[in-house]
Amino acid sequence: MRILSCPKKLLNGPCGDVFNGTCRVSKKPCPWVYVLEKLDTLDGAPLLVEHPIVARFTLEDDVEIKKSKFIKDLEKGRAISVEFPIRVFESGFKDFKDNGYLFTVPDNPLGYPHVSSVALATWLKSKGFEVMPHVTGKDRNALAITSELRTAVEFNFEGVLLTTGDWPGLMLHAKPVFDLDSTNMIKLARLVFSGILPTGEKIEVKERPFVAGTMNPNYQEKLEGKRLARKIIAGVDVVFTQVVANVKVARKIPEIVKHSLKYSSREVPIVVSLLYPIKKELENALRSMGVEVGSKFEEVLEEVSSLEFAGINLIVFADDWMEKVEEALELVKEVV
Numbered sequence: 001m002r003i004l005s006c007p008k009k010l011l012n013g014p015c016g017d018v019f020n021g022t023c024r025v026s027k028k029p030c031p032w033v034y035v036l037e038k039l040d041t042l043d044g045a046p047l048l049v050e051h052p053i054v055a056r057f058t059l060e061d062d063v064e065i066k067k068s069k070f071i072k073d074l075e076k077g078r079a080i081s082v083e084f085p086i087r088v089f090e091s092g093f094k095d096f097k098d099n100g101y102l103f104t105v106p107d108n109p110l111g112y113p114h115v116s117s118v119a120l121a122t123w124l125k126s127k128g129f130e131v132m133p134h135v136t137g138k139d140r141n142a143l144a145i146t147s148e149l150r151t152a153v154e155f156n157f158e159g160v161l162l163t164t165g166d167w168p169g170l171m172l173h174a175k176p177v178f179d180l181d182s183t184n185m186i187k188l189a190r191l192v193f194s195g196i197l198p199t200g201e202k203i204e205v206k207e208r209p210f211v212a213g214t215m216n217p218n219y220q221e222k223l224e225g226k227r228l229a230r231k232i233i234a235g236v237d238v239v240f241t242q243v244v245a246n247v248k249v250a251r252k253i254p255e256i257v258k259h260s261l262k263y264s265s266r267e268v269p270i271v272v273s274l275l276y277p278i279k280k281e282l283e284n285a286l287r288s289m290g291v292e293v294g295s296k297f298e299e300v301l302e303e304v305s306s307l308e309f310a311g312i313n314l315i316v317f318a319d320d321w322m323e324k325v326e327e328a329l330e331l332v333k334e335v336v
Contacts, residue, residue: 003031007167008178011049012230014223015164015181016216016242019290025167036226048233051184053142053198054191063194065237066207068130068158070102070311074238074269078336079311080329081132081271084124086114088321096322098129099329102158104240104313107134111168111176118148122155130158132212136165141179142188142198149192152209159210161240162186186211186234210237215270217241217253218290225259232264240271240313245278246292250303269310274300276316276328298331305335312336 006013007025013032017024021033065071073079081102105121108114121133135148152160162185168174180188188198193208213236215228228239244250253270261267275282276297283293295303304312312332318324 003035005031008164008176008181010164010178010181011051012181012183014227016214017167018219033223036223048183048187048230050187051142051180053180054184054187057191057196057198057200059190059194059196059235061194062190063205063208065210066156066158068102069100070130070132070158071210074271074310077308077310079269079271080332080336081311081313082325082329083273083313083315084120085317085321086117086120089120090115093321099325101329102130102132104161105131105133107136107138107163107165109166111138111166111172111174113172118151121157122151125155125157132157132159132161132209134161134163135185136163137178137180137182137185138165138168139174139177141177145180145185145188146192146198149189150197150203153193153203153205157209159212159238160189161212161214162189163214182213183230183234186213186231186236190235211235212238212240212271215239215241215253215256216290217244217249217256218292219256221252221255222259224256226263228256228260229263232260232266232268236268238269238271238310241273243273243275243286243291243315244300244304245275245283245286245295247295247299247303249292250300250307253309254307271311271313272304272309273313273315274304274332276314276324276331277318282317297328301331301335 014030018030021029023030070079081104084103084105103124105117107117117133121131124131162182164182168176189211195203195205213231216224278297286293314328316324316328
């Protein structure tokens with residue numbers, strides 16, 4: 001099922017480029033929002049329409065997830081990950097210490113031509129760090145995405161985070177490729193991580209990376225519940241939220257999970273993404289991305305802790321990145 005008026009021609013949309021029901025790309029009402037709003041009477045299966053490349057295969061024997069420190073902490077409800085911004089690496093900052101937590105490596109936001117997130121994760125892995133690169137469907141067909149996933153297996157990554165990705169034309173004139181959306185990438189990852197390639201070839205996988213998806217708690221609860229349900233149906237292991245910068249938004253997350261359970265009976269661990277520090281000059285940028293602001297970092301941290309999620313993903317946006325990471329970790333460790 002495709003909606004031809006969707007600029008990305010997505011299966012299953014809406015994606016993260018929808019703010020208040022309007023597509024950031026076309027500036028028109030998102031056609032997928034209307035479709036999902038009408039699905040209340042369905043049993044959930046129609047929420048996931050499979051791409052032909054994954055529809056041909058059935059996940060038979062799952063492979064056990066690699067027991068990394070992050071996964072062990074996730075099971076205890078106190079996992080911590082730190083986002084390693086590509087711009088820090090590109091600016092020449094390559095000598096940093098292992099803080100003992102999972103490093104998440106973002107893909108090129110808004111289509112800006114950064115170093116490959118999977119390549120940087122491979123470099124970090126070679127130095128002994130636990131890693132989870134972001135892999136997007138932006139400008140990658142199914143073959144390229146499968147190569148990224150096989151890289152994660154061969155280099156023994158701890159996990160991968162899969163998301164549809166931004167529209168590259170917002171920054172550069174580029175013809176975008178959105179062959180797979182996030183839910184189909186999740187299904188493809190579960191197949192590859194179980195040893196099944198889209199060609200039908202089998203590979204040996206003794207232990208697999210975890211498969212992470214995303215949730216946007218700034219969305220309306222019922223709609224985001226359906227988006228979350230699609231990813232759970234596809235087989236996601238853990239969900240990372242987009243940035244939470246408001247106490248009220250943190251309180252919406254349990255409601256989103258509640259709505260998702262109407263379509264899928266399986267619950268998954270939730271890791272909440274927090275931005276440190278929340279500076280005034282960043283608030284306008286966050287608002288333009290559809291992120292509700294208005295609370296201090298410590299206030300949001302306290303609220304997230306009280307709601308007992310599985311962990312925190314720390315996003316530090318500062319020139320003195322390493323120093324600010326240490327500051328934020330001290331605050332996080334006091335409550336997690």
